[in-house]
Amino acid sequence: MISKNYYSFLVFLSDVFGVVLAWWLAYLVRFNFAIPQEFLPAAVVGLGVAIVVQGSILRAFGLYRGVWVFASLPDLLRIARAVAVAALVTPLVVVVVVRYHPEVPRLVFLMQPLLLAIYAGGTRALYRTWKEFHLYGALRALGEPVVVLGGGEAAVNLVRELSRSAEWRVVGLLDDSRARQGREVYGCKVLGRIDDLARVADEFKVRHAIIAMPGARHEVRRAVASVCVRAGVKALIVPGIEDVMTGRVKVSEVRKVDVEDLLGRDPVRIDTLEVREYLRGKAVMVTGAGGSIGSELCRQIARFEPSVLVCFDISEFGLYRLAEEFAVHYPHVQIVVLAGDVKDVVRVDEVMARYRPHVVFHAAAYKHVPLMEDDNAWQAVRNNVLGTWQVARSAVTAGVPRFVLVSTDKAVNPTNVMGATKRLAERVCQALARQGRTQFEIVRFGNVLGSAGSVIPKFQEQIASGGPVTVTHPEITRFFMSIPEAAQLLLQAGSMGQGGEIFVMDMGEPVRIVELARDMIRLSGRSEDDVRIVFTGLRPGEKLYEEVLADSEQTRATHHPKLRIARAQPVEDGWIEALLLWLRQRRAVGAAEVRGELRRWVPEYVPSPPSAPVLTVVEKTIQRA
Structure with missing residues (x-):
């Protein structure tokens, strides 16, 4: 095997030859290719000086540390x-050393460095061109045809890397910049604007497009992904700009566009110093730690190096999965997994007294709206309200400095049992905020992408099985955010509260569920002819749209752009004691009675009407269509 030093020496010899060639070419040009005899002695001596001086300068500038095939x-x-340095130094040394007359012509000193630069740069460019053609030239006619969407640096790098791939063949680029229209990137032409994708896909028989805009705002990338979906083209996307810049992944390591690319938002930026200040070196407890939000909270908390992370959940399997994950990915974090029911006052008191957490994130709750509406209504009250009371009261007794309740937008003007119980849980925390030294904060947000029981995993399963995809109503809308975003904002809110506030997350724009279903079908590479959408009617307790703030509430800004504070109605004296009398009933209560009681405790709660008439209307609409 030939050593790297050997190759460097060959490159150096090539450049020395370039010095000689450029010197004599400069003389030949100066004298119209007929050098007078009297100029030859100075030319020969000057050449010797130029070889020594320029060879030393070229080596001093590190021209032989690179690899020619990667010359750029x-x-x-x-x-x-x-x-440029050689052009200044060489004449000075030659004038001192050469004593012949006539001397070296001044035009030679001007032309020789230019010719040398052309030679040194040209030989490297030619070698790289030959080598790339030798290695990859045969691949250009192979591979799946693909269009690159974007014309920035990431797109340029992607086209260059894909030119060496046998998997893909770039037929062109699409970009909305007028300045880039008709230009070429590594032999690939900018064929038009991104909205021209359907035309280009049909013209070039393209079935794949790669979105190369890692630095663009999420709204832009989401719009481009939607263009791909509507054009019937399978969309791929390059990694995020942070992953590319840090070198964790290459631009060419594309992945499939998923539903989060269609619904997600720009990355959340939290004040890590502020969050670290109240978590680092402290005991932190998370209830419902085995669930979607609870487990992500645990992962985010682990970044801030707590002294111990107490994970409390009634689900044995959820705790097991969390413990296994932490053993692999967060071995430096001391984690305690504890099985228990938030309604079990003895168990909750024991855990609080033993670990004395600095902050408790209460995420344990029953949250599935239809399941909690009828047969499980009383259990929703006991778990979501009594369970919150037990954990919050225990935190006050143990002197826990902070308590953060994970709430929901369904607590705003609730129309279902689950939402009403979460509103009651909020009021419990507001009432306890006036007792003891514990700061209570409440954080509301909407649906999270991919959480257990959410619509997206359900749609994915239905599409995978060939459909139909079931949507409750053609006009139903929901807010969405990613689980990591929700968890980070929960941590941020926990650091900001002074006691009793309701933090409201910026949920962005609501999404029509039927449009989400259509996009997910197209994203899978199928059409609505392959996978039908069926409207089933609103489920018990379900709203057409969700709200983030109640009518009677006002908000004020915080120093974080995605968090606002709602001013809710105060809790009356004696309210919590009266509520507890009801909560501590030991008998089963029917759904109708539960709804009646909830209306007494939550005045803004208006139960939704039975869903059967809605189903009939929707079915008739479909039949007429």
Whole structure:
């Protein structure tokens, strides 16, 4: 095997030859290719000086540390700097050393460095071109045809990397910049704007497009992904700009566009110093730690190096999965997994007294609206309200400094049992905020992408099985955010509260569920002819749209752009004691009685009407269509 030093020496010899060639070419040009005899002695001695001086300068500028096959703009700039220095130093040394008359012509001193730069840069460019053609030229006619969407640096790098791939063949680029229209990138032409994708896909028989906009705002990338979906093209996307810049992944390591690319938002930026200040080196407890939000909270908390992370959940399997994950990915974090019911006052008191958490994140709750509406209504009250009371009261007794309740937008003007119980849980925390030294904060947000029981995993399963995809109503809308975003904002809110506030997350724009279903079907590479959408009617307790703030509430801004504070109605004296009398009933209560009682405790709660008439209307609408 030939050593790297050997190759570097060959490159150096090539450049020395370039010095000689450029010197004599400069003389030949100066004298119209007929050098007078009297100029030859100075030319020969001057050449010797130029070889020594310029060879030393070229080596000093590090031109032989790179690899020719990867020669690029930085190498050319290095050559230019070296030749510029040589152009200044060489005449000075030659004038001192050469004593012949006539002397070296001044035009030679001007032309020779230019010719040397052309030679050194040209040989490297030619070698790289030959090598790439030798290695990858045969691949250009192979691979699946693909269009690159974007014309920035990421797109340029992607086209260059894909030119060496046998998997993909770039037929062109699409970009909305007028300045880039008709331009070429590594032999691939900018064929038009991104909205022209359907035309280009049909013209070039393209079935895949790669979105190369890692630095663009999420709204832009989401719009581009939607263009791909509507054009019937399978969309791929390059990694995020942070992953590319840090070198964790290459631009060419594309992945499929998923539903989060269609619904997600720009990455959340939280004040890590503020969050670290109240979590680092402290005991932290998370109830419902085995669930979607609870487990992500645990992962986010682990970043801030708590002294111990107490994970409390009634689900044995959820705790097991969490413990296994932490053993692999967070071995430096001391984690305690504890099985228990938030309604079990003895168990909750024991855990609080033993670990003395600095902050408790209460995420344990029954949250599935239809399941909690009828046969499980009383259990929803006991778990969501009594369970919150037990954990919150225990935190006050143990002197826990902070308590953060994970709430929901369904607590705003609730129309279902689940939402009403979460509103009651909020009021419990507001009432306890006036007792003891514990700061209570409440954080509301909407649906999270991919959480257990959410619509997206359900749609994915239905599409995978060939459909139909069931949507409750053509006009139903929901807010969505990613689980990591929700968890980070929960941590941020926990650091900001002074006691009793209701934090409201910026949920962005609501999404029509039927449009989400259509996009997910197209995203899978199928059409609505392959996978039908069926409207089933609103489920018990379900709203057409969700709200984030109740009518009677006002909000004020915080120092975080995605968090606002709602001013809710105060809790009356004696309210909590009266509520507890009801909560501590030991008998089963029917759904109708539960709804009646909830209306007494939550005045804004208006139970939704039975869903059967809605189903009939929707079915008739479908039949007429």
